[in-house]
Amino acid sequence: MATRSIEHQSRPFTSFPNANYILPSDLKEKERLNKQHSMLKRVFGEKIIFAPISIQPGDEVLETGTGTGVWLLDFRKSLPQSKDLSLYGIDIESKLFPSTDLSAGALHFSVCSVTLLPREWSEKFSMVHQRFLMPALRKTEWPRALSEIYRVLKPGGWIQLCEPGDWSAGPITEKHKAMRRALYDLRELDLECTKHMPTRLANVGFINVQTIDRAMPLGEWGGQDGRECRNDIIAIWRAQKTAILKSGGLGFVKSEQEFDTLIDDVEREWDATVGAETHWVAFYAQKPL
Known part of the structure; x- marks a missing residue:
């Protein structure tokens, strides 16, 4: 019986x-992604490159799942030699691509x-950056995606990834976490992809796999962060x-109002729960020479 x-x-x-x-893929999401980039820079100490890579003139860099291209644009601004680089961004949705002037430097979306x-991209790129494809890639697609990134990297090139880790607060948060897990199970997504990432990277052939885990406060009590x-x-x-309501509420909510109320309650719980936190986890690894 269909849901x-x-x-x-x-x-x-x-x-x-x-x-x-x-x-979604709309203006509201575009604005969120750009704000998220600024937040993540602060989470990771204003760094957007974690891999110990020395970018050289003529290098080519790819961002998969680029979204608004905000990371690529920031990457270009951060390097004095960026005019000599070729930067590529790919995504499954062009509506999110930047509308800014892209003439300063070779940018390809x-x-x-x-x-x-x-x-034709085999062994083309010195670095590939990707973040937050946890709500996009099925569990069976992660090995394929990492294998494709491995293929297009030059020997000695670096992959850099970032995904959300675990989060905790109180009982309302736990209810929402159970609903989200039910959704991810239904859609065959990997809610715990950060736990599996080091092994997946090694299985593809990457070496020098490193993890950076940052815990951040959730809620008003935690100040700006x-x-x-x-x-x-x-x-x-x-x-x-x-995604949740098209699936019938997954046994957790029966209406749009119930869904909205649950999210409102989660937000209030975070504001009132000193110690509520979330984790952001970055990874980098190298393709052998």
């Missing part, structure tokens, strides 16, 4: 064939999935409304 969808106000989503991405990169982390994650969870 009955719950009526609700939806947002635009990508139409890329066989896409499993559970977040195209619609493509990380699970099937162009054949707590507010910005809260605002970003709450916006993500509100944006997953369609």
